[in-house]
Amino acid sequence: MRRVLREELKARTPVQAGNLLSALRHMIGWMIDEEHIEPDDDPTIGLKSGKAKASRESGGWAPWTEEDMAKYRARWPLGTEARLMFDILHYTHLRLGDASRFGSAHLQRTLETMMVKVATEKSKGHTTATVPVHRDFAVSLAAARNAGILGTGEVFTGKLVKGEIMPMNKKAWAAKFKKFARLACVNEPKKNCHGVRKARAEVAAYSECTEAQMMAMFGWRDHKMPALYIAKANRDKLAISGMEKIEAYDQMENIADLAMPTNQNRIVTFESNRRKKP
Structure with missing residues (x-):
């Protein structure tokens, strides 16, 4: 019975298979409650429709912007x-x-x-x-x-x-x-x-x-x-706060560059050298 159901699920789209499997599980759940079959005889145990996987891969319904x-x-x-x-x-x-x-x-x-x-x-x-x-x-x-x-x-x-x-x-x-x-x-x-x-x-x-x-x-x-x-919101927030830190660091680097002397070749005389005798 399980093999037949598996073939039926494969012959359908993931959504169709998911709906079929859901309906079967509700029906079999009722049959178990009414003691028509034993729980171990449930033919849907271990079966997967692929609906959840297909939804993850497609991203599901798109949120409105x-x-x-x-x-x-x-x-x-x-x-x-x-x-x-x-x-x-x-x-x-x-x-x-x-x-x-x-x-x-x-x-x-x-x-x-x-x-x-x-x-x-x-x-x-x-x-x-x-x-x-x-x-x-x-x-x-x-x-x-x-x-x-x-x-x-x-x-x-x-x-x-x-x-x-x-x-x-x-x-x-x-x-x-x-x-x-x-x-x-x-x-x-x-x-x-x-x-x-x-x-x-x-x-x-x-x-x-x-x-x-x-x-x-x-x-x-x-x-x-x-x-x-x-988790998605926190990831975005962390990325934003991280970029703010990078931009702040880059700004400090730019300020440091502006503070450097424009004439890199000029001779710098230290006070200790002035006191030396010629």
Whole structure:
């Protein structure tokens, strides 16, 4: 059985193989829980799809740059659906599956601070992403409300049905956002919803947020995720501080050169020589 599965995985792309293997493991996990098979009989043990390796080699989804964001904001001002979708991704740091179902129920006041609190889809509700409402996000929500495009039901954004904003599946939500991004000339195929989240994770790391703070805001359960961003930020910071030291040293060398006599061939007479008799 394991040999057959291995051949099936090889016949697919890494992403397809990863999705298949994930589905099989969920099904087999259920079969083990229900005692239909023994844990040792799990045919997926030791199998790899190559999805993780392919993601590392390709770099995964590309983070949005400041230029990308400026283009998008210039094309889609406050009070538009496109801008609201972007601001939800940008200011809540949510994954696609959580951003697409984000609504008023996810805004809660804690310690006199309005917070975004979402039990994440990826953790099956076991982990809650917790992000204080950014002041610019509050402005964006108010603009959307004034423009009459903010959903008052289950979700803030979605599909319009008989004058009401209704939930839409995450793939459709992602496709709509991708269309808005293309119209704003953010055309790279690897720049999608998740790229906005990655850009904000980089900002958090460069802002010297701790691993624990990033895990709370991004809904991560593994320290490895924030550690990757923090390590990259620290490497860049070390390189910058190192270059500052090199430039300071070079500046001192230049000053020393300027202080040298212009006539290198002149004769220097020491006081001790003046006292010598001819």
